[in-house]
Amino acid sequence: FYPVIQLLWCRYFGHVVFMLVVFAPRKGKALFRSRRPWLQIVRSLLFCLTSFLMFCALQYVPVGTAAAVSFTAPMVVLVLSPFMLGETVGPLKTVAAISGFAGALFVIQPGGDAFHPAVLLVLLSACTSALTQILSRKLASHDTPETSNTYMAAAGFVLTSLMLPFFWQSPDSLVHVGLLVSMGILGGCGHYCLV
Helix, strand or coil, X not given: CCCHHHHHHHHHHHHHHHHHHHHHHXXXXXXXXXXXXXXXXXXXXXXXXXXXXXXXXXXXXXXXXXXXXXXXXXXXXXXXXHHHCCCCCCHHHHHHHHHHHHHHHHHHCCCCCCCCCCXXXXXXXXXXXXXXXXXXXXXCCCCCHXXXXXXXXXXXXXXXXXXXXXXXXXXXXXXXXXXXXXXXXHHHHHHHHHC
């Protein structure tokens, strides 16, 4: 129905509005104060890339398949956490990661008749999502969840706003307007809970 850039813009616009309405009255300018602003920006751009890849893939890959493949993100976090977070990974977690990856391969079925190359976009999205989660963990000891979420929403909003004039398509109905608005608000709530 709508271009990916427009969907992302709606998602980030709703997220920004959510953060400003709920937290700006209490936090004011502190909402934008970060001890690690460049790391916040990198994390936010990675999240924007994650969303872009997933939205592009969903044009070709069934939602169930995309959801199953996206569950590989925690496995990537598990593999990267010793290197990026200094955490140790025990044998039980290693077995769980290998089992989960085998399950993802079963769902993807590379080389099968139902395989679509866009599944690789979902895998790439899971990897960028994992990096986003690791950076969220790193930033949790430096900035508040409200600040991290505001950076995430603001960076995505600014980036997609720059591209929006080239992709804008007016919504067909009030139902679509409601869905686009709710996507942003629910996305903002969800990411606040994640952080």
